[in-house]
Amino acid sequence: MLLPALSRAKGSAQRVACASKLRQLGLALRLYTLDHDGRMPPRALFTNRWPAQLQAYYSDPSLLRCPTDPEAAKGVSSTLPVPDAAGRSYLMNGFQDAVVARLGGREPAKGMPWPSLQEAAIVKPTDTIVFGEKASMSSQFYLVLGMDAAAYLSDLEESRHGGSKGASSTDGGSNYTFADGSVRRVGYGDALCPINLWAVTEQWRTDYGVCRPH
DSSP states (O other): HHHHHHHHHHHHHHHHHHHHHHHHHHHHHHHHHHHTBBBOOOOOSSOOOOOHGGGGGGGOOGGOOOTOOTTTGGGGOOOOHHHHOOOOOOEEEOOHHHHHHHTTTTOOOOOOOOOBBBGOOOSGGGGGGGEEEEEOOOOOOOEEEOOTTTTTTTTTOOOOSSSSTTOOOOEEEEEETTTTTTTEETTTTTTTTSTTTTOOOOHHHHTTTTOOOO
């Protein structure tokens, strides 16, 4: 009986540590917006992504790693800025729907930078995700919503904590930072169904909900 209890205690401590790191990332994002006239970091396509853009506000790249993510500590060998190449357990919202709406329903031309999103455009900050846990093997930096959910589901880790069958089971949950700065554990699938909490606009929040059996 002692070993299962110790395992649960360790898992709980790791979940709390992971949530603490996400809370600090939320604070770093808030400080960034205060210094940039209320604008979010623009989605970068090739280099200088959000870990590099926010580094001045969190300093230590180890903040990017959740202790229960077995792959994050490895990082990558590349010519990217140090924060972008560091081991990383989190995705940032790419705000696909809000930026496309701002551009009149069109994406930027190929190779052109994506514009920054005004923080004020997020009208439901308590229910809009800005950071979430990343699947260990995913190399993505941003969660980019699309009509075909299969294009991004494999990048999400929705059950890193508390699942009886370990990570990626359907009875656990993961930590998320919301636009109001709060951090909450959300059960598997509940961040996408019935409302997609990665979306900003009302249409995408409902039309792009992804409901799967538990």
